[in-house]
Amino acid sequence: MNATIGQPLTRVDGKLKVTGTATYAAEFHRPKLAYGALIQSTIANGRVTKIDVSTAKSAAGVIGILTRENAPRFKPYPDNLTKNGAPGESRVPLQDDNVYWVGQHLGIVVAQTLEQATHAASLVRIQYEEKPPLVSLADANPVQPEKFIGREKLQAKRGDVNAALANAMHKIDVVYSTPIENHNPIETISTTAEWEASDRLLIHESTRGIKQLQKVVANSFGLPAENVHIVCKFIGGAFGSKGFQWSHTLLAAAAAQLVQRPVKLTFTRSQMFDSAGQRAYTDQRFSLGTDKTGKLVALRHATTTHCSPVSEFTEPCGNMSRMLYSCPNVDVSHRLVRLNLTTPCPMRAPGEAPGVFALECALDELAHKADIDPVEFRLRNYAEFNEFENKPWSNKKLRECYQRGAEKFGWSKGNRKPRAMLATDGSQIGFGMATAIYPAGQQKAGATAILNKDGTVVVRSATHEIGTGTYTAMSQFASDTLGIPIEKIRFELGDSQFPEAPNNGGSWLTSSVAPAVMGACRELKKKVVDLVGIWPNDSTQLANLFARSGQEQIQAEFNSEPNKEEREKFSFFSHGALFVEVHVDLLGQVRVKRAVGVYDVGRMINPRLARSQILGGMLFGFSMALMEATVPDETTGRIVNANLADYHVAVHADTPEFDIDFINEPDPHMPDLGARGIGEIGIVGAPAAVANAVFNATGKRVRDLPITPDKLI
Ligand code: MOS
Secondary structure (H helix, E strand, C coil), rough: CCCCCCCCCCCHHHHHHCCCCCCCCHHHHCCEHHHHHHHHCCCCCCCCCCEEEHHHHHHCCEEEEEEEEEEECCCCCHHHHHCCCCCCCCCCCCCCECCCCCCCEEEEEEECCCHHHHHHHHCCCEEECCCCCCCCCCHHHCCCCCCCCCCCCEEEEEHHHHHHHCCCCCCEEEEEEEEEEECCCCEEEEEEEEEEEEEEEEECCCCCCCCHHHHHHHHCCCCHHHHEEEECCCCCCCCCCCCCCCCCHHHHHHHHHHCCCCCCEEEECCHCCCCCCCCEEEEEEEEEEEEECEEEEEEEEEEEEEEECCCCCCEEEEEECCCCCCCCEEEEEEEEEECCCCCCCCCCCCCCHHHHHHHHHHHHHHHHHHHHHHHHHHHCCCCCCCCCCCEEECCCCCCHHHHHHHHCHHHHHHCCCCCCCCCCCCCCCEEEEEEEEEECCCCEEEEEEEECCCCEEEEECCCCCCCCHHHHHHHHHHHHCCCCCCCEEEEECEEECCCCCCCCCCCHHHHHHHHHHHHHHHHHHHHHHHHHHHCCCCCHHHHHHHHHHHCCCCEEEEEECCCCHHHHEEEEEEEEEEEEEECCCCCCEEEEEEEEEEECCCCCCCCCHHHHHHHHHHHHHHHHCCCCCCCCCCCCCCCCCCCCCCCCCCHHCCCCEEEECCCCCCCCCCCCCCEEECCCCCCCCCCHHHHHHHHHCCCCCCCCCCCHHHHHC
16 A cells, blocks of 8 residues: 555545534534623723623523622632743633733623623623723833743843954844734634533533643533543634633633533634734844854844733743854843733744744844845854754754755845836835744654454544644554555544643644554554454455454554653754745735745655645735734723724735745654644744845835835835
C-alpha cells in the first residue's frame, strides 16, 4: 500500500462539512432544551448595587434567571490556570459585585426560546456605583510581568545595548503599535449544558481545550472530573479563542441546574468581542544599531501591552526578538498595564504576530538606512544557532526559504527606492518581504486504537478539529502505521472520555497527537500478531483472520511524550520567508496583489492542508496589516465596532495570488515524525511584508496598524 503521508489528500470530513451534516456545538438538539441569554454590565468600572429582575421574570417564556443573588458558590479556578501569566479569566463568575469591563457577565436569563430569553435579558434593570474607567495605555501604571503562560520568561538581556548603540554606525529608535484585535471565527462560541443526573454534567461546547474544560467545570462544581462529559466534534474556527476558562460555561451549567433542563447559550457576534478574550494593544519601542557592514550590534525591544484588572496574560511581543537574528547585545522587556477592558488571551500567534510585525518593519527601516537590500540584510544577520537559548537549531532552512522565495517572486526586479514603480492604472507598486518564525512545541498525548471484526480500525484521542484537518492528518498517520487503506480508518476526537490530549494551540496538535496515534496503532499491530500470528496488510484478510480469533474487538492504547533529550539539546522553530507585491491607489487604498511564501516546517504531512493553513494565516496577516482594529470608546470603555460591518476582516475579494511552497525536509530531531507544526507561522511576518511593501510603494512608514487609507494620503 502506498503511504498517505506527504500526499495531498482531500479532507476525510470534507463531505460532512459541505453537506451541512458535520455537527457543530450549537447543533446538538437535546430534549426539553431551553435557551439562555447573558446579562452583561453596561459600565466598565465600579460595582453593582442592585439587580432588579422583577420585570424580566414575568416576561413571556421566562423559566429562570441566575444572578449573584441565587448563583451557586463556584470553587475558584485552580492556580495553574490563573497565575504566572495564564490566559483566560482568573475569577469564577457571580461571586462578588465588582465590575471590571463593559460586557462582564452578571447573569443569565433562561426562556423557552432564544428570542424570549434575549428580550427578557433586556428587561433586567441594574444599578451601579460607577468609577471612571481606565481605557488607554497611556493613562495607566505599568507592572513588569515575569512569565508568559507560566513558561516563557518575558524579560531577557545579554551584552550591553547602550554601549553598543553608542558605537553603532546606523541606528534607529522607533515605536510601533498594534490595536486590540478580536478573533472572529464564523462559528460563535456556544455551550449546551445538561445535567444527566444531579452530579453528572454533559456539555456540548465549541472548545479547543476539551480536557481542560472538563477539569475546570468539575473543579468549579466540586465534581470528580469523570462526571463532566465534554463533547465537541467540529469547531468552526477559533484563531486563539475557544480555549481557556471563561464565564459562559459555568453560567450555562448553573442555569441548567437552576431550571432543571438543558440550556443552550450561544454568543452573538458582539459577545465575541467582550466575553471570551481578544488580542491586547501593543506599543513596541525599538532601538537598533548596526556596524558599518550592516551587522546588528544592538537590539532593544520594549513592549507595553495591556490586560484586564483581574488577569495577567501578556502579549509576548519580544520573544522572537531574542533569537531571530544574530546580535550580541539584546534587551527584551515587557510591561503590562491593567485597563478596564475584557481579559485578553492568545490570538493567532500571540506575541509573534504583533512582535514580528514590528521587528521585521524596524529591520526594514534599518536596512533602508544602511542602504542594504532587505534580504541581504537578513542574511548578514542570520542566526546560525539560537543565541538566546544558546542551543543549535533542530533544523533551520531559512536561507533556502529566502533564496527560493526571492527567486519565485522576482525580488531582483524590484526597485529599493520608494515610489519608483507604477502600475498601468496609476497605482504605486511596492515590494516587501519579511521573515516568519514560530516555535515548534510538543506536548504529551494519548490515543486508543480499536480493530473491529470487519477489519476497520477506530482511533480515538480527546483532541480537536478547528478546521485545520485533524481528522484527515490523524487518519493518515493511522493508515500508514497499520498499512491499511485510509477508508478503513475512522479517527474520532472531541470527547473528554477519550484518552488525554493537549489543548489545541501553539501549533502543536500534529506533533503532539500523531506520536500517540502511531504508538497506539503499533501496539494494536503487536496485539494482533500475538493473537493470530501475523499482521496482513490487507483489511479483508485482517477481517478473516480476526473472525477466527473469536474476539469482538482488539484494543490498544499508547501515551506519547516529547523526547526529553532532543528537546533539551536543540531549539525547535519553524521558519519561513514571504514576499508581497502591493498596489496603492491615489485614495490610499492598499491591495495585496501577489504573495509568495516559502516555509521550512519540517516534513509535509499533507501538502493540500498545509497550503490551506499557510494561505489562511497569510490572509489573517494581510487583514491585520490593513483592516483589523477593535475600538473601545475612550470615555466609557464600550467597544464601538463589535460587529463584522465595522470590524473589517479580509474576505475573498482581498485574496491575492498565492504561491506557497515548502522546503519539506524532515526535522531529524523530531523522531518518527519529522514535522514541526504549521498552524500559526502563516500569519507571522505577513503584516510586516505588507507594511514594508507599502513603504516601498509610497515612501511612507506607517508604524501603527492597521494601514488604513487615512494614514497614506
Ligand atoms: Mo495559538 S493563538 O498559540 O493557538
